[in-house]
Amino acid sequence: MSKDESLRHDIVTSPAELEVLADALEREAVIGVDLEADSMFHFQERVCLLQIAIPGRNVVVDTVALSDLSALRPVFRDPAIKKVFHGADYDVRSLYRDFDIRINNLFDTQLACCFLGFKETGLEAVLKNLFAVTLNKKFQRKDWSRRPLPKEMLDYAVSDVRYLAPLTEQLEQELQEKGRLTWVAEECRILSKVRPSVSDGAPLFLNCKGAGRLDPRGLAVLEELLAFRRHIAREKDRPLFKVFSLETLLALANARPAHAADLEKAAVLSPAQMERYGR
Structure with missing residues (x-):
């Protein structure tokens, strides 16, 4: 054939x-x-x-x-x-x-x-x-x-x-x-019995590899960032990772910049991300 x-x-x-x-x-x-x-x-x-x-x-x-x-x-x-x-x-x-x-x-x-x-x-x-x-x-x-x-x-x-x-x-x-x-x-x-995970209101960071290395304040910041990413991804119909990578969110949760200047100095976001979300 x-x-x-x-x-x-x-x-x-x-x-x-x-x-x-x-x-x-x-x-x-x-x-x-x-x-x-x-x-x-x-x-x-x-x-x-x-x-x-x-x-x-x-x-x-x-x-x-x-x-x-x-x-x-x-x-x-x-x-x-x-x-x-x-x-x-x-x-x-x-x-x-x-x-x-x-x-x-x-x-x-x-x-x-x-x-x-x-x-x-x-x-x-x-x-x-x-x-x-x-x-x-x-x-x-x-x-x-x-x-x-x-x-x-x-x-x-x-x-x-x-x-x-x-x-x-x-x-x-x-x-x-x-x-x-x-x-x-x-x-x-x-x-054959595995099933997709179901959102049950649990914190989003529980499914994030690397979150365990953050202190309580860092976990709170990460949770807010994950929720923000989900909102943007749903609004734009894009996969989560194409909005922000998990590594980026973890770095932000660690750095916790308080102002736009601090965010830019942290050099975590790409220029395009800074333009869209960092101002």
Whole structure:
């Protein structure tokens, strides 16, 4: 099969097409799953594409066009169908957050690689080492919420998910030979239950690495800065880190400049940030 043929895919954009896909998936024993999101470009991230691979077919579900994926819930819930991810934690949380999708019978190939002692467990390295396949990751940090998506981005989206099923077969065999398959199965069962964090009114600084080095006054300043960053990010629809990095806020909480001149002297903000927020 040529490279172009192996990257061929169907695009699902309507509820009727999604129902047909769900019926087809219910007859499969193993499906490869991946997704693309827009966390690098918006305040409230969301899943923008869901990629699914089964033997002889790659499918891209446009989750910008389709906000309701309830037709796929039985497939992901079915314990008779193995759902294969690579580095599933983020995907499991995202599918639950955006579509209320719960997953039974999950297999994480990255976890499997860890239990087999692989030095490099990223999918790019694993496929190169095991299958002599080189992935092009040039679109990894693109804005997947844009429409229409160019063909090159859609090709990228299915370029790795198609290998997940054959990779699983090889990894499971090695795990079985080493007596570690049940270990991975238990870890995958636990992983399938992770959920996105929920804001419960707790201080924002509790989720900030490095906050523990601040004194009480510094923590109070950091909390105000984190709230200010969140307000600006929501208003501008930008990710938090594109407003201020956490390192910048920690440095400000440490320095605690009282006036604009002190802030400029601290040299914590960039010239653009000083212009926008430092006056």
